[in-house]
Amino acid sequence: MSVWIGIDLGTQSVRAMAVDGTGQVLGAASRPLTSHRDGPRHEQDPEQWWRELAAATREALRDVPPGRIDGVAVDATSGTVLLTDRDGDPLTPGLMYDDRRATGEVERVNAVGAPVWERLGYLRMQPNWALPKLLWLLPDAPAGARAAHQSDFVNRRLTGHDVATDLSNALKTGVHLIDEDWPREVFDALGVPASMLPQVVRPGSRLGTVCAEAAEATGLPAGTPVIAGATDGCAAQLGAGALTTGSWNSVMGTTLVLKGVTRELIHDPLGVVYSHRAPDGSWLPGGASSTGAGVLARDLAGRDLDALSREAAARSWADPATIYPLVSRGERFPFDAPAAEGFTLGHVSDDVERYAAILRGAAYIERLCFDYLDLLGAPVDGEIILTGGATRSAYWNRLRADVLGRPVTLRENAEPALGMAVLAAGPEASASMIRTREVVQPDGTDLREHYLRFVDELEGRGWLPSPAAAHARERTTR
Template sequence: MSADGDVWVGIDLGTQSVRVLAVSGSGEVLGSGTAALESHRDGPRHEQDPARWWRAARDACAGALAGLAGRRVGGVAVDGTSGTVLLVDAADGRPLTAGLMYDDTRAAGYTDRVNEAGAQVWASLGYRRMQPAWALPKLLWLLDEHPDLVGRATLAHQADVINRALVGGPVPTDLSNALKTGADLIHETWPVDVLDKLGVPERLLPGLVRSGTPIGTVCAEAAALTGLPEGTPVIAGCTDGCAAQLGAGALAVGSWNSVLGTTLILKGVTAELLADPLGVVYSHKSPDGRWLPGGASSTGAGAIARQFPGRDLDELGATAAEFEPAGVLAYPLASARGERFPFVAPDAEAFVLGSPRDDRELYAAMLQGISYIERLCFDYLASLGAPVDGDLLLTGGGTRSAYWCQLRADVLGRPVKLPASAEPALGMAVLAATPGRAPADVAAEMVRIRTVIEPHPAAAGRFDEPYRRLVGELARRGWLPADTAALVAGRAS
């Protein structure tokens, strides 16, 4: 049990800002700070200045700790955007290149080469193929763009830059951020043979540790700039997505965090690594050695924004309960084309079957359609052998609609929990408190649940028929594999 007076600090490196929370052992937010970041975008290019990451982190940290002088800080942890990499000077950690952000796709031409060289390893890890925006293709691009740096550079992820500045010296990288750079999470090593084939020198690679591992202490220089006491333990962090899962408290086997924002993202906990024949689920490693599988769908609230720009959604939602189920069936997508989870279909397009009477019915049908895809995701995960019967924690902008939360509970046929706060910085505060303790126990103390929503008894079975119809339509169009459709449809019978 952590001391009552301890403060735990979480630093979240987002795309637009750095967010820092100082949190008590019981989950009370004692201080917060934010500092803006600036991106440079041009077509497939998306870069940030790594020096700005540190300036923003130290300023936000100082703001969060401004009123907490004299309080003991038990630890600090940092998360970063997944797949963001750069080269730094091996001697002093000084950034040698810009930070290539999570969605920079200039390395797309390297993806086939990466997948050919590492096919066996990527298959063993469950995701089967790397994507163009993943970090390993970007590393190859960096090495080709800057051949003069190879002899004196080290690979770094976004969080590594902050950790090195905090401790004042070299740091290992965490397995979570290293997943998209090719780390073998099963053996917790770099696949040196694969990387050698790709021309990546072993000396370029930092050490690897699990998230939640102490990697040093705050040095005097960083203490003066951040307000963190000198000697504060620095704990290896994770990606921002895993940080949000930690902040939601989804850390027990069978528990899941469903994040409904522009798109829909599911992340859960399993005791064993999932084998996914479609390669749409990939797993991070938990601090306790368990697995954190997840996937990102292209459906989500972004589809609502596309369909009803500038409309008063509260007005449309006021009558949504009158259309349960709607007379039309909708498959909403946040983007124009393409689905990623629970199936991969680059040519998938949004559709509406039938003619809605008005915008109110179309809006209700879209809410239901997104909820059906969420159910399909869970049914697919269950078909892979994933336990899905634990707590389900809903986060993201979609939770602002009380009606939609109730609808999701009804469509899924299970209770859902809404955390009081689930931001990544809170997840990093939780992670900072985990060394020597079970992460799920720490989260139980620090993550507060705002409300629990039970499915309406009268809604039992109400949405089964339209759900089966949507599954069948996705299969008929050739997007959802027929055997997968049969498995999940059987669960709705």
């Protein structure tokens, strides 16, 4: 049976996974990565990416027969960029996805590229996106320098030659996702030489094969096809199996991230939803909230969350409190409110009530995200797949099903590395490689009144636009 290798090149570590056609993991390993942070600066050493990727891959393949490996794909952090020379060696550190030193460049990027960004549905770029950072690097770039995303750098090492970038990683560098090419007039106006930009292909395209030098470093057999990957968020969506129109992957970790599938490009007047392009040409809209489980670590530090979950499940809730669990100041999705702050509705008397109130608020924001996506015209009637650390709590899974008023699916494994193995295997293999652990049904608890009270509060504070609030009320009371 064939085996595919998925590699997740993240912020804190790189993880490699060998997966067969039934979804069985035959080997996996990870290696840590080191970041250098200083205020708005966040850098990593590209050579460390390659060293640790090679080490993790060698370990993951230790018990896998070489003759069974049919492909490898790599995902990477969205918006991470560097400059390389003609041989693919780094000229700069990797400017990571949240490096914000390009604040001074973003205004010009948005002024010049406004018609394209509007057509692509996200309206404007942010300082941490890759194109402003590329402009920030440009004044010191030597002749012949080339732009590369994190995944481009390691894919070039894998193949031993220049490689195309994928549409997913290139989104925040300004690629025209409809034309599937760089908007040359924008880059000309910004002073970015055409020679600096790689060619562009869809995720899932073949980039080349593993060269002899990379084979020795990684343990991957020479000649193994190297497949264009995606961002880590899209990789997680692929690993979760949110692959059909109307299906959604809701990732509740430190913060909440939603990603789904639509046939048509979604345009968002608030600019909080933006879309990647899928390997088959459909669209992958999504957004990232500042709400999530990170508040549990902050506000209930040192507490046994599993015990709190069991105690919460054993209680009855006549008039439950709600906490708006913002991890940091400001909200990004389902509305844009830089001044938003956490708040509490109702009374919280102990840690069990605080825990449950945080979970309730996160579930309400998740519901509001779906209400807003429905307002934009996105299909939201398909399967909802929950992933992320929050799915360890059976109480939270049931609560989210109750708030959404529909079943939710849990997968056995939904890691980004699995998503890359699925991408490397191709669309015909995905159904057999993704395994369902459980489908959680709502138990009939009616939380609509409490949800609408939360919506009213967000609108009353001036954060949630009235059209979005009205649509949430209408959809909830149908």
